[in-house]
Amino acid sequence: MERNFGMLATNGSPANWLGANFWSRTGGPLMWxxxxxxxxxxxxxxxxxHGLNLTRSFYYWPDFQPEPHxxxxxxxxxxxxxxxxHHSAGMTTVPTFIVGHMSGENWDPRWRAxxxxxxxxxxVNRQAWYIKSLVERFAGHPAVAGWLITNEVPIYGGEATRAEVAAWxxxxxxxxxxGGGRQPVSIGDGAWGIETTGHDNGxxxxxxxxxxxxxxxxxxxxxxxVLRQHLKAAFIAEMSAVTGQPVVMEEFGLSSDFVSAENAGHYYRQLLHNTLxxxxxxxxxxxNTDYDAILDQRPYNHHPFELHFGITDADGAPKPALLELKAFADTLKAxxxxxxxxxxxxxxxxxxxxLAADYPFTEEAERELVVTTAEQSYxxxxxxxxxxGVVREAEDGGLPEGxxxxxxxxxxxxxxxxxxxxxxxxxAGATVYASYCVGETQAQRGPWWIYTEEIFGVERQLVYGLNNPIDDDVVELTFTEDxxxxxxxxxxxxxxAGNEHSRAFLPVQATDGTVVAVDGRGNPALIVKQHGAGRTVLCTYPLEYLAAAQGRINPEDTYRLYEALASLAGIRGPVQLDDPLIFADSLIHEDGREFVVLLSQHSGPTAVGLASAALRTLGGDAIESADLGPYGVAVLQR
Incomplete structure (x- = not known):
C-alpha cells in the first residue's frame, strides 16, 4: 500500500524547503x-x-504593529x-506574522490589553488587517516562499475550543x-493537537x-x-500526515548546552534521514545562529540555554548541525x-x-497511551x-484494507x-496481531474488546473489577510451536513495568485457537487462530506498553516477535539484515531506481554486510559492505 509523501508546490513546481528559522545575531527578536x-x-x-535554500522569518508583532491601525x-x-x-543569496523565506511567543517568553503589542x-x-479584525497589510506589501517579492500565521500560538494565545480555533x-x-498571497500557508501552531498527542488544545x-x-x-x-529519541520526530511526522497534506518539519533542533558537539551532529543526522x-x-x-552578544537581553537572560540553538556560532562559524544539514542537502540533490x-x-x-476522536466519557490519559504504545511499536x-504504514481507524469504525x-x-x-x-x-489473507492492554486508569478498567472467542479463539478468564497483575520482574514467553x-x-x-492498573495480563483458555507460546507460569501468552487464508494472533501481555514505560530499553525482544509476524505474513524488508540496530527503508525514483537508506543505531563504527542485496553507491559502484560511523547513515541505490 502507498505511504504519504506530499510535496509542496510553488508556481506549479515541487518545492523542497531546507533551511533554518532566522533571527539575526544583531538582536534576536529585536533584530528589526x-x-x-x-x-x-x-x-x-x-x-x-552549506546548501540551505530557505529561512523562516518573523514579524515581531510589538515592532511591526505598534498601534492597532x-x-x-x-x-x-x-x-x-x-x-x-535573500533574493541575492538565492534563498527564499517564510514570514511568520503573529509573534507572539518566542524562546521562553510571550510578547504582546502594548495595545492588546x-x-x-x-x-x-x-x-481579531486588527490581526486580520495586520496580516493583509503586510501581505499586500510583500507577496509579490520573489523571495517569499510561503506564509505562517503564528509561532506556537497555543503557548501565546492559549488553548480554545476547536470551533473557535478553526474559525480564527x-x-x-x-x-x-x-492581501494577494498565493504562496503555501499554514498556521505555525506546532501540530501539537489531538491527532499527535491525545491532548485537545483546539x-x-x-x-x-x-x-x-x-x-x-x-x-x-x-x-x-536513544532509539525512541532518534525516531520520535519521524513518528510525529507519520501522525501529522493524517490529512495527506505535505509535512514540513517546521522546527527542530537542540541547544548545544544540552549535548556534546558530536552528539548534536548524531541527533541532526538521525532526525533528518528518519523524517525523510x-x-x-x-x-x-x-x-540559524547563537546569540552570545545579547546575553543580557530577554528572553536569553532568563533562558540562557536559548542562546545556543544555532547551527552556526555567534561569529557565524558552522556547528555540527549545519555540517549535517549540508550533507543532507547533498543527499537530497543526489x-x-x-x-x-x-x-x-x-x-x-x-x-x-x-486517539483523535475524543469520544464522550473517555479519558485523555487513554488517548495519550495510544501514542506511547504505538511509538514503541514503531x-x-x-x-x-x-x-x-501508520494508519488510522476511522471514527465510525473500520480499518483500511489491503x-x-x-x-x-x-x-x-x-x-x-x-x-x-x-x-x-x-x-482475506492478512495476519492480524493484537496485544492486550488494560490501560493506565481505573475508568472501566478492563479490555474494551468484544467477540474475543470468535476473533482469537480464546475464552477470557477474568474476574469482574480485578486485573491480573504481572508479578514477575521479567516476563518469559516460551514457544511451544514453531x-x-x-x-x-x-x-x-x-x-x-507499569502502574497498578496497566501492569497486567489477560488470562485466557484456548478454545479453537492454538497456543504457540506460554509464560513462565504456563499461561497461554500467544495464541493463533486460522481464518480462511490468514490468521489472528493474540498476545496476552502488553509487550509494547511494557517497553514504552521504561528508559534505555531498546532493542528489546518485541522486534523478534515482529520478525516472526512478518515471516508468517510473507513480508520482507528492503534488505535482509540480522542486526536490530541497523534500520533500513527505501525510496523509489520515478525512473525506477530504488534508494535504500541504512541508519545505524550503534554508538561506534559498524560494518553492514550487503553481499546479496545487489546495491550500489550513489556513484554507481557495486558494494558488498557498508561501513557506518557512530549513528551513521548510508544511502545506496538499486
Whole structure:
C-alpha cells in the first residue's frame, strides 16, 4: 500500500524547503530595531554555502504593529531589504506574522490589553488587517516562499475550543489570500493537537486542513531511550500526515548546552534521514545562529540555554548541525527528492480512533497511551527491518484494507465495527496481531474488546473489577510451536513495568485457537487462530506498553516477535539484515531506481554486510559492505 509523501508546490513546481528559522545575531527578536543589512547578508551567505535554500522569518508583532491601525514603516523597510538579501543569496523565506511567543517568553503589542486572541471581534479584525497589510506589501517579492500565521500560538494565545480555533485560523488565512498571497500557508501552531498527542488544545490538523497547505510539526520532545529519541520526530511526522497534506518539519533542533558537539551532529543526522523516510519533504532547523552578544537581553537572560540553538556560532562559524544539514542537502540533490515516492508497504501499524476522536466519557490519559504504545511499536518495527504504514481507524469504525500484516499494539479499545472487521481481514489473507492492554486508569478498567472467542479463539478468564497483575520482574514467553522465524523452545524475555492498573495480563483458555507460546507460569501468552487464508494472533501481555514505560530499553525482544509476524505474513524488508540496530527503508525514483537508506543505531563504527542485496553507491559502484560511523547513515541505490 502507498505511504504519504506530499510535496509542496510553488508556481506549479515541487518545492523542497531546507533551511533554518532566522533571527539575526544583531538582536534576536529585536533584530528589526538593531537591523544591520551587512550582517544579515553574511549570515545568509553561510547558510547558502552549506546548501540551505530557505529561512523562516518573523514579524515581531510589538515592532511591526505598534498601534492597532498602524504598521511600523521603518521595520517594513528593513523587511524589504531582508527579502532583497535573500533574493541575492538565492534563498527564499517564510514570514511568520503573529509573534507572539518566542524562546521562553510571550510578547504582546502594548495595545492588546488582555483581549482574547481568538474570540474578541475587534482584536481579531486588527490581526486580520495586520496580516493583509503586510501581505499586500510583500507577496509579490520573489523571495517569499510561503506564509505562517503564528509561532506556537497555543503557548501565546492559549488553548480554545476547536470551533473557535478553526474559525480564527480560517479568518487569518483569508487575510493572507485577501492581501494577494498565493504562496503555501499554514498556521505555525506546532501540530501539537489531538491527532499527535491525545491532548485537545483546539488545534486539530483535520479541522485546519481545508484552508491550509501543509502541516508543520515542532519537535523538541525529550526521551528516556536513544532509539525512541532518534525516531520520535519521524513518528510525529507519520501522525501529522493524517490529512495527506505535505509535512514540513517546521522546527527542530537542540541547544548545544544540552549535548556534546558530536552528539548534536548524531541527533541532526538521525532526525533528518528518519523524517525523510517517514514522509517529510521540508526541514527548517531551529535556528540559524547563537546569540552570545545579547546575553543580557530577554528572553536569553532568563533562558540562557536559548542562546545556543544555532547551527552556526555567534561569529557565524558552522556547528555540527549545519555540517549535517549540508550533507543532507547533498543527499537530497543526489537522489532527486521531488521525483521520489516512498516504497509501498504491506504492514500497517494501526492508531486506534480513540486517539483523535475524543469520544464522550473517555479519558485523555487513554488517548495519550495510544501514542506511547504505538511509538514503541514503531521502534520495534524498525528493529525488525519492517517498513510500516501508520494508519488510522476511522471514527465510525473500520480499518483500511489491503495490508498483509496489521499491528494493533497494546490496545485497550477499538470501535465495534473494527472488531467485527478483524476476522474478515484475516480471512482475506492478512495476519492480524493484537496485544492486550488494560490501560493506565481505573475508568472501566478492563479490555474494551468484544467477540474475543470468535476473533482469537480464546475464552477470557477474568474476574469482574480485578486485573491480573504481572508479578514477575521479567516476563518469559516460551514457544511451544514453531512460529515464523521463531522455533519451538525459543524464549523471548520482557522486563515488566507499569502502574497498578496497566501492569497486567489477560488470562485466557484456548478454545479453537492454538497456543504457540506460554509464560513462565504456563499461561497461554500467544495464541493463533486460522481464518480462511490468514490468521489472528493474540498476545496476552502488553509487550509494547511494557517497553514504552521504561528508559534505555531498546532493542528489546518485541522486534523478534515482529520478525516472526512478518515471516508468517510473507513480508520482507528492503534488505535482509540480522542486526536490530541497523534500520533500513527505501525510496523509489520515478525512473525506477530504488534508494535504500541504512541508519545505524550503534554508538561506534559498524560494518553492514550487503553481499546479496545487489546495491550500489550513489556513484554507481557495486558494494558488498557498508561501513557506518557512530549513528551513521548510508544511502545506496538499486
Amino acid at each position: 530595531r538593531n537591523y544591520d543589512g551587512a550582517v544579515i547578508r553574511e549570515e545568509l551567505d553561510v547558510l547558502a554555502r 498602524t504598521l511600523n514603516e521603518e521595520a517594513c523597510a528593513h523587511f524589504a531589504d531582508f527579502l532583497d538579501a 488582555g483581549r482574547n486572541l481568538y474570540t474578541d471581534v475587534w482584536f 485560523s480560517e479568518l487569518m488565512v483569508n487575510a493572507v489570500r485577501a 488545534f486539530s490538523i483535520r479541522d485546519l486542513a481545508p484552508f491550509t497547505d501543509f502541516v508543520g510539526p515542532h519537535v523538541y520532545r525529550m526521551e528516556s531511550d 523516510l517517514a514522509g517529510a519533504t521540508g526541514w527548517i532547523a531551529w535556528n 537522489i532527486d527528492l521531488p521525483r521520489l515516492r516512498r516504497a509501498q508497504v504491506s504492514a500497517a501499524l494501526v492508531l486506534t480512533s480513540y 521502534v520495534a518495527a524498525h528493529e525488525a527491518h519492517l517498513p510500516v 495490508y498483509g500484516l496489521y499491528l494493533l499494539p497494546s490496545i485497550k479499545a477499538l470501535t465495534g465495527p473494527s472488531w467485527v472487521q478483524l476476522p474478515r481481514l484475516a480471512s 512460529f515464523g522465524t521463531l522455533a519451538k523452545g525459543d524464549v523471548l524475555r520482557f522486563k515488566a
